[in-house]
Amino acid sequence: MDDVAATPRSLKHVAVREYVRSLVEGADAGAPAPSERELVQRFGVARMTVRQAMDALVSEGLLERMPGRGTFVARPRRRVGRLTSFTEDMERRGMLAESQTLLARREQAGPGVAKALGITQGDAVIHWKRMRYADNAPMCIEDAYLNEVLLPGFLQSAMPTSLFDALAARGLRPTWAEDAVTADRASVEEAGLLQVAAGSPLLLVARRALAGEKPVEVSRSAYRADRFTLWVQLGEET
Amino acid sequence: MDDVAATPRSLKHVAVREYVRSLVEGADAGAPAPSERELVQRFGVARMTVRQAMDALVSEGLLERMPGRGTFVARPRRRVGRLTSFTEDMERRGMLAESQTLLARREQAGPGVAKALGITQGDAVIHWKRMRYADNAPMCIEDAYLNEVLLPGFLQSAMPTSLFDALAARGLRPTWAEDAVTADRASVEEAGLLQVAAGSPLLLVARRALAGEKPVEVSRSAYRADRFTLWVQLGEET
DNA sequence: CATGACAAGGCGTCTAGACCACCCGTAGAG
DNA sequence: CTCTACGGGTGGTCTAGACGCCTTGTCATG
Numbered sequence: 001m002d003d004v005a006a007t008p009r010s011l012k013h014v015a016v017r018e019y020v021r022s023l024v025e026g027a028d029a030g031a032p033a034p035s036e037r038e039l040v041q042r043f044g045v046a047r048m049t050v051r052q053a054m055d056a057l058v059s060e061g062l063l064e065r066m067p068g069r070g071t072f073v074a075r076p077r078r079r080v081g082r083l084t085s086f087t088e089d090m091e092r093r094g095m096l097a098e099s100q101t102l103l104a105r106r107e108q109a110g111p112g113v114a115k116a117l118g119i120t121q122g123d124a125v126i127h128w129k130r131m132r133y134a135d136n137a138p139m140c141i142e143d144a145y146l147n148e149v150l151l152p153g154f155l156q157s158a159m160p161t162s163l164f165d166a167l168a169a170r171g172l173r174p175t176w177a178e179d180a181v182t183a184d185r186a187s188v189e190e191a192g193l194l195q196v197a198a199g200s201p202l203l204l205v206a207r208r209a210l211a212g213e214k215p216v217e218v219s220r221s222a223y224r225a226d227r228f229t230l231w232v233q234l235g236e237e238t
Numbered sequence: 239m240d241d242v243a244a245t246p247r248s249l250k251h252v253a254v255r256e257y258v259r260s261l262v263e264g265a266d267a268g269a270p271a272p273s274e275r276e277l278v279q280r281f282g283v284a285r286m287t288v289r290q291a292m293d294a295l296v297s298e299g300l301l302e303r304m305p306g307r308g309t310f311v312a313r314p315r316r317r318v319g320r321l322t323s324f325t326e327d328m329e330r331r332g333m334l335a336e337s338q339t340l341l342a343r344r345e346q347a348g349p350g351v352a353k354a355l356g357i358t359q360g361d362a363v364i365h366w367k368r369m370r371y372a373d374n375a376p377m378c379i380e381d382a383y384l385n386e387v388l389l390p391g392f393l394q395s396a397m398p399t400s401l402f403d404a405l406a407a408r409g410l411r412p413t414w415a416e417d418a419v420t421a422d423r424a425s426v427e428e429a430g431l432l433q434v435a436a437g438s439p440l441l442l443v444a445r446r447a448l449a450g451e452k453p454v455e456v457s458r459s460a461y462r463a464d465r466f467t468l469w470v471q472l473g474e475e476t
Numbered sequence: 477c478a479t480g481a482c483a484a485g486g487c488g489t490c491t492a493g494a495c496c497a498c499c500c501g502t503a504g505a506g
Numbered sequence: 507c508t509c510t511a512c513g514g515g516t517g518g519t520c521t522a523g524a525c526g527c528c529t530t531g532t533c534a535t536g
Contacts, residue, residue: 068528081319
């Protein structure tokens, strides 16, 4: 009974929620959570307060209620379309991601880039072209365009390895993105950079990434199809 | 056993929730919802009951609470990775989807298909190969494998246009799928079927679709890259 | 041994209040 | 005229109960 009273700012339902979350994190699916009445006793709060805490965990898919039986750790929901950076993506595949900047400069937005970034043609954008390597072999060529207004002094600072990290540091980590995926054959120039034969199949990914409601990045990536498979998880309506 | 059907138990929080939903559906983002105290008056229920109703709508993203101001219609959330069938996909692009069956028969599952469907090698599967047309021009070749145990008599019934509809009729509409996307050049046979030159770029989509926890379909689709662009929406963690 | 009645404990629903922090429009003060 | 203080309305949190239905385990009975 001593834990909650110490901090004045502590909300009881948050205290209960986080207590249960800590119990439940790492537990196997199907393991029972404390019963509501038990939590009422332990925290000395009303049952509605406990229910508010549990409701939050249930609605975020961590717990599952079974009337008449109890509350249990839910089977982890299948993920859907998680947004990852190249670096994270390669890490997940157990590969080492590296980059080499081919070009990084201020340019004027062309019509396509301007529309995708929600700015007007001719506005300043940052054009960053990189070779992307995985385990020391070429994986993709990436052309990224960033809204310069949102990223003052970006070109002056040291170029980070991960664009997502740099955006996150400015509170602009993309929260939503739309990819258009198609295929084509490698041009002579692309083939040279990617160290494949001209005409080899490439996977082209055009991305438009938003942070909240603000478009922050548009990019075109050309992946070597012999090394890269895009994984996409799909679900139905919420 | 008591007959419950006679008394369709009207849950008050459901009544309030659906009332508010009906008010809110079709309203513009930012429009105010009734205040909690107003609903308390209108329905003659306790405020906690009203809050339970509103909480449900808030957590499904329909409403947005603004402390001190009120509750308002939320901006529709950006969708993420919605699972669609070929037919639905083409409809969304404003094209007419048609199909032609090339092959439909019972086979024994090979090792790859068996693993993807969660059955043992040699079990019976339905192999359905189709040409897919959009606006009367070839769009893709699809090889689908279905778990025969889940679909008794499937080959005897008339082949439906939409596989998803057929699955839905048996309560097996896929709820989750995983696509592996890559690119390759068309073989001579593929080129002939798709009416493109041999070596033309193709977008290859290998799908594994589950209904609940049961794998129901695995498929390999080869799209004409000159006609087809795959759109993928990505979000961050739940 | 099999079966059914019973009780305990679980979540689901609901009440009738309470106080708080916050936002905003407005009336009064300067 | 501007600025401030206040009051009414909003959602946020919380209480201390109540009854209902469901599941499960126990235990007495046939």
